[in-house]
Amino acid sequence: MFEESILVEKSLPLNGEVNLSGAKNAVLVIMTSLLLTSGKSILRNIPASEDVFCMIELLQKLGVEVNFDIINKTLYADTSHINNFKIDSTIMKRMRASVLALGPLLARFGYASLAMPGGCSIGTRPINFHLTNFKKMGVEFSQDGEYLVGKVNKLNAKKLILEYPSVGATENIVMAATLTMGKTTIINAALEPEVLDLIDILKKMGANISILAPATIEIEGVQTLSPVDHFVMCDRLEAGSLLLAAAISGGDIYIPNAQANYLDVFLLKLEDMGHTIITQENIPGIRLIATNKPQAVSFKTMPYPGFPTDLQAPMMAALALAEGVSEIEETVYENRFLHAAELNKMGANIQINGTKALVTGVKELNGMSVNATDIRASCALVIAGLVASGQTTIKNIHHFKRGYDELDKKLNSVGAKVTVNNYPSIPHVVSSYGQKEI
Numbered sequence: 001m002f003e004e005s006i007l008v009e010k011s012l013p014l015n016g017e018v019n020l021s022g023a024k025n026a027v028l029v030i031m032t033s034l035l036l037t038s039g040k041s042i043l044r045n046i047p048a049s050e051d052v053f054c055m056i057e058l059l060q061k062l063g064v065e066v067n068f069d070i071i072n073k074t075l076y077a078d079t080s081h082i083n084n085f086k087i088d089s090t091i092m093k094r095m096r097a098s099v100l101a102l103g104p105l106l107a108r109f110g111y112a113s114l115a116m117p118g119g120c121s122i123g124t125r126p127i128n129f130h131l132t133n134f135k136k137m138g139v140e141f142s143q144d145g146e147y148l149v150g151k152v153n154k155l156n157a158k159k160l161i162l163e164y165p166s167v168g169a170t171e172n173i174v175m176a177a178t179l180t181m182g183k184t185t186i187i188n189a190a191l192e193p194e195v196l197d198l199i200d201i202l203k204k205m206g207a208n209i210s211i212l213a214p215a216t217i218e219i220e221g222v223q224t225l226s227p228v229d230h231f232v233m234c235d236r237l238e239a240g241s242l243l244l245a246a247a248i249s250g251g252d253i254y255i256p257n258a259q260a261n262y263l264d265v266f267l268l269k270l271e272d273m274g275h276t277i278i279t280q281e282n283i284p285g286i287r288l289i290a291t292n293k294p295q296a297v298s299f300k301t302m303p304y305p306g307f308p309t310d311l312q313a314p315m316m317a318a319l320a321l322a323e324g325v326s327e328i329e330e331t332v333y334e335n336r337f338l339h340a341a342e343l344n345k346m347g348a349n350i351q352i353n354g355t356k357a358l359v360t361g362v363k364e365l366n367g368m369s370v371n372a373t374d375i376r377a378s379c380a381l382v383i384a385g386l387v388a389s390g391q392t393t394i395k396n397i398h399h400f401k402r403g404y405d406e407l408d409k410k411l412n413s414v415g416a417k418v419t420v421n422n423y424p425s426i427p428h429v430v431s432s433y434g435q436k437e438i
């Protein structure tokens, strides 16, 4: 059987200008937030990635009419006729973000069922923070085969304390609380830019939400929310990946729609490596001019505004060729170093010890056949392939397709030679009105 793969050839320095797509991690939750409303909404700047198609399928199975204009990156959704409250188990297993439909369904209909989520293989990734807090708000859960069934007559507003600022748990609780009468307070909430974009769309719908220092979100419930028209934020993680691709290749890249203030710690580390970063205060746009003598740097991943865990793997690829020894500590996930073994196959010198990785810079990487182990690992291997001798073949590319909208083409537009074989693979029915588009 033909196996899909990405072929990456050693490239010259990447030079030029590239624009970002909409943020995957914002758009998925924003799509589920539409379940809180009844009527027709429009979402703009939607990336055509596999996870977005998966979320479209999830919404359609609940009875939402969805039409995705891929050319204009605009998604039309009508939530007037929701008639199913079961989050499909096959979709749930494909994409962990499916759990984000739970809060809106419970808030609007008082009923939802879901199988345990899947997604990338980066640790056990439980959903206990979501479930514990929904229970505190009055939801009763019972098991029905592989499904967990949640029921509630009326959600109760509560003061909720997250022991860890989980992005998904914060988003799920915020969405549920918008339709919960009274004041819900979330202490130690995640405040990632994607969470703020969600709060932005919820406020447009009519929700009453405030953010208090240092990390508290207060939600005063309202009776109903209205459909909206919203432009989703650009993908800061795609921005980081493009900057690293230019950095490793010794290039000069400009990303006009990247927000530098979403990437402060990451950009600081690029500067510590010796790269030049040019930004302007309060104006979008990041330019990177690469040094030809990159230096090792150490960092640990943290919730926002710390170094994003989703850029740890691509950064590791760049550090594989930096002079000296870099120490990377992964504090968000317990098993997010699977890409290190693949980079080592290419000639990198990375030693893993628990949650720490020691990366000793080498002079060169060699192209070979490697496996993508999760979304961000797939990107790391593409970045490594840009400077590896000969050709790099990356397998398991569904991860790449889940997370990015034509990142290969964007890289090629600034001088890379990346070929995604058999891309896109599956034609998607992306309209509830019977049209096929792709």
Ligand code: UD1
Pocket (backbone or CB within 6 Å): 024, 025, 026, 028, 096, 097, 123, 124, 125, 126, 127, 128, 129, 130, 131, 164, 165, 166, 167, 168, 169, 190, 194, 309, 310, 332, 333, 334
């Ligand atoms: C989101 C992002 C993901 C990113 C992550 C951290 C989306 C679709 N995905 O994932 O790309 O890597 O934030 O920035 O937005 N945890 C628990 N129990 C829970 C929930 C989480 O123990 O109920 C743990 C997780 O296993 C993980 C850590 O908390 O170790 C952070 O997870 P969380 O912030 O919830 O990440 P996601 O929302 O799943």
